Amino acid sequence: MSLDRHLEALKYGFLLKKPVFLARVAGHYARMALSRRSPLRYVDFAVDYKCNLKCSHCFKSSLENNSTHPQLSIAGYREIARECLSLGVLHFSFQGGEITVYDKLEELLGAMYPGRVLMSLTTNGSFLDGRRIRNYRKWGVDLLNISLDSMDPLEHDTFRNMPGCHALALEGLRLARRSGMRVAVNTTVSRFNLYTRGFEGLVDFCMRERIILNLLLAVPAGSWAANMDALVTTEDMKYVRALVLSSPLIRQDSDSINIGYGCPALKEAVYITPFGDVLPCPFIHVSLGNLHEERLATIRERGLGYHFFERHARACLAAEDRSFISKYLSRTFGRNDLPMGFKEIFGEPSMALKEYILPAPSVAPGLDVRAALSEWHEKIRKGAAGLS
Numbered sequence: 001m002s003l004d005r006h007l008e009a010l011k012y013g014f015l016l017k018k019p020v021f022l023a024r025v026a027g028h029y030a031r032m033a034l035s036r037r038s039p040l041r042y043v044d045f046a047v048d049y050k051c052n053l054k055c056s057h058c059f060k061s062s063l064e065n066n067s068t069h070p071q072l073s074i075a076g077y078r079e080i081a082r083e084c085l086s087l088g089v090l091h092f093s094f095q096g097g098e099i100t101v102y103d104k105l106e107e108l109l110g111a112m113y114p115g116r117v118l119m120s121l122t123t124n125g126s127f128l129d130g131r132r133i134r135n136y137r138k139w140g141v142d143l144l145n146i147s148l149d150s151m152d153p154l155e156h157d158t159f160r161n162m163p164g165c166h167a168l169a170l171e172g173l174r175l176a177r178r179s180g181m182r183v184a185v186n187t188t189v190s191r192f193n194l195y196t197r198g199f200e201g202l203v204d205f206c207m208r209e210r211i212i213l214n215l216l217l218a219v220p221a222g223s224w225a226a227n228m229d230a231l232v233t234t235e236d237m238k239y240v241r242a243l244v245l246s247s248p249l250i251r252q253d254s255d256s257i258n259i260g261y262g263c264p265a266l267k268e269a270v271y272i273t274p275f276g277d278v279l280p281c282p283f284i285h286v287s288l289g290n291l292h293e294e295r296l297a298t299i300r301e302r303g304l305g306y307h308f309f310e311r312h313a314r315a316c317l318a319a320e321d322r323s324f325i326s327k328y329l330s331r332t333f334g335r336n337d338l339p340m341g342f343k344e345i346f347g348e349p350s351m352a353l354k355e356y357i358l359p360a361p362s363v364a365p366g367l368d369v370r371a372a373l374s375e376w377h378e379k380i381r382k383g384a385a386g387l388s
Contacts, residue, residue, distance in 0.1 A: 059222025114140025305349025
């Protein structure tokens with residue numbers, strides 16, 4: 001990761017009101033420097049799948065009613081949080097569904113050791129108002145990730161299937177910033193929107209306002225299961241990487257924070273469903289184990305026994321790696337019993353992994369960032385990319 005990116009990441013994580021967290025961050029980087037191991041740093045909790053929107057790409061219906069386990073209790077979450085802290089986790093993210101409609105949010109956040117971690121909420125912004133934002137800050141939330149897919153209201157509202165939600169998201173973003181809350185924008189990048197004026201306007205907006213822009217690549221899951229037409233191509237990724245390298249404010253959601261470039265699934269981050277299933281990421285709907293039955297460390301070590309999770313893959317497994325999609329993810333297409341078990345999809349782990357070493361940081365070889373951006377913006381203007 002470049003110095004600019006480290007500084008930008010540290011700015012978002014530099015929380016004077018959380019001195020214990022700052023000490024833990026220092027310890028994290030010290031361990032990285034001394035051992036070059038990639039410790040677990042991020043846990044994404046899907047707390048409840050209730051939502052007010054019906055987004056075109058949503059996967060919640062694939063996961064919300066299929067578990068044989070009960071939803072995690074607040075006491076269960078606290079126990080998981082305690083283990084996460086022992087593993088060195090720095091960041092707890094909470095999402096849904098729509099996290100702001102979860103009726104036990106205050107109790108949950110209070111149970112998650114808020115003074116020791118960075119805490120973020122991922123929201124569509126529909127319900128953000130001054131009172132809620134003040135409460136979130138009081139409860140220990142440090143960052144709001146707000147979903148915004150275009151600066152064209154019609155494009156965004158059509159994708160999210162709710163008229164007016166673009167205006168609500170923008171107003172929520174402005175209210176959050178006015179209150180002093182850190183904000184970032186999450187946007188889904190697909191073949192359907194990558195070259196639109198609405199997406200270009202969103203990039204310009206985030207650069208002008210100095211807002212982190214997280215690019216989430218389209219995946220063939222949920223409502224888009226088996227929809228390979230939505231996925232970015234190798235040629236599209238040249239443009240995406242050029243955007244990412246052009247500013248420390250633009251990030252690809254699947255990138256590693258520890259090494260700068262490479263899929264962090266399972267090595268640095270995990271996704272936990274409301275029922276305790278541990279997934280490598282939100283988009284690989286394969287359970288590596290359940291926290292009602294096993295500890296997170298045991299489940300994670302098992303998953304790291306698969307060669308595709310052992311190292312930081314150069315491409316996002318769920319969005320870019322056509323071989324991984326064809327061989328493994330395709331087995332989840334059309335299923336109504338997700339997440340599926342790891343043995344059914346992956347077979348037995350190939351090795352018992354005790355530790356793993358970070359690869360050397362690198363960037364796309366020979367990429368002239370300015371030239372690539374200039375070339376692709378020219379294609380956008382001429383419509384040569386074939387999408388509008």
